[in-house]
Amino acid sequence: MNHKSKLIESAELNELAKLIQRQFEQDCPELSMKISNLQSELKQLERLRQGWQQSLGNPDLPLETRSALEQDIADTMKQILEIETRISELESASSKTQEALDPEAIAERLDHLASLLEGDHASAMNVALSQHIEGIYCDDTGKVVVRMCRLGALANPDEMIHLLARPDVGISDSQDTGTEAIRDRGRRRTRRNLGDHFEDDDVADFANDFAVDPRRYSQLGDEWFTEDVFHIPDRPLCWSAAHAREVAEYRLNNHASMEVTADYFETTVPTIRKALNYAKEHYGIDALGKSISKPSRRCWAKDHAIQVAQFFRRPGASVKKAEAVFGKSQPTLAKAKRLAVEIEKSKETTSSSD
Incomplete structure (x- = not known):
């Protein structure tokens, strides 16, 4: 069994499919009945509009009445457009559900994501991951929250988000989760150069626009997200x-x-x-x-001045013999002799003063 087959039969995918199906059933119960009621309302509004339109053809119609009818027609046309839009949404809901939950399509999207992650095009990776990752939030305690959207592998996430958007969720109060304290949305990011890493230009343009919008998931409820929490370990001291x-x-x-x-x-x-x-x-x-610190260099001539002076007082003492005995050069021995004279003078001065 290849990885596509395993994905199609996976418990996670089946769970997501059931969740989306339940959400559709909750938001759109008895689609055919809703569509039928909306169509009946639409016909009634059309009849009213046509009747008011005919009344406007009366040249003797009072100006006040004409103004009121024109306002009624304008309001009715607005309602007609709204109902037609809602009917279109409901009619496409079922087909979009099937398209979004097509196991083959999901497997292909995940394969495409895997190939991008295995490549070396950072911008394409970033754009693709934006359809799966709502955000990564960090705080100064080392806590990292990765918030994933469960719709990432489905077809056209923008359409699915609008279809599944909760009517009671707005941009200002959406996604109120435990990560709110550490979330900072920041500004809209710049578009990326995707090269030829997406199947066509339209798909690439959509993916780019979707990725750079920091509020792309703002209308979805918490049920469409999962959060993985990590804690960065303390760095060992240097x-x-x-x-x-x-x-x-x-x-x-x-x-x-x-x-x-x-x-x-x-x-x-x-x-x-x-x-x-x-x-x-x-x-x-x-x-x-x-x-x-203590002085690191000692003065050999000063430390050994008395010994050198005493050596040279011996009969037959010479510089060569002193160099052999003390292992020092003639200048060092001469300095020691000079320092010995200074030491002796210092002692004599001290004794005479006493």
């Missing part, structure tokens, strides 16, 4: 946000530089800086700035 407190506490406790902190966490300095900013903003821990 590394800098997830480790912000840990990074800030490490730098404060160890007086570590940005480079040392980055090496410790095996990441980069920009990432460490981002983590510290996050910690300051969300946890109130300020571990930014150079003052947090």
Whole structure:
């Protein structure tokens, strides 16, 4: 059994067909009786109009009477046009029902939709989906509501919507559902370039006009829609946000530089800086700035000045021997000797002042 046959025999399609049939029976009970009554009323109005028309042919008719008859004829013609329109709608209701519920036609429309979705023409996809999706509504809590119209796969949705429209539903009060709080209809969208993705130009023009109208489903009741609700999961924190407190506490406790902190966490300095900013903003821990870290470079000559000076006081001491002992170059050793002299002078000055 191919997918078309499965669709034709599916429970969902049968349920939709029954729903539409019940709606027609509810809106149009005893179509033949209604049409007969309307035709009788139409004949009566025609007789009245003809009689008033003949009366207007009397040249001696008073002006007031003539004006009243002309107004009556105008009102009657308006009623006649309304009744003729209603009769036409009722006569086509049965045939439209059968056309709309033709399983083969529905299967072909869904096949066409599937082929569009498998392609790469985004505009054609958008226009086709507009006949199935009334709207997608989101709020700032991550809630997403996809509102689907159950008439999407039927023939000419515009005709079906007008045929099934509830007389008590207007544009302002239609579709009052649980999604009202998060719905923002926005402005009418622009027409799309559909290329040759629809069977003929008339169908393409209708689909385009239908798609760009944000109120295309406004006259349908809630029974023609389904809603699927999704919740967007919270995004996991990035590394800098997830480790912000840990990074800030490490730098404060160890007086570590940005480079040392980055090496410790095996990441980069920009990432460490981002983590510290996050910690300051969300946890109130300020571990930014150079003052947090200890000096990263030490002065070897200053730290070893006394040892170098004592070495050179030994008999036979030379620069080459000092370079071999301390593993430092001649300029570094000379600086150490100079600093040693300054240290000794400083000590002598301190002793004499005491």
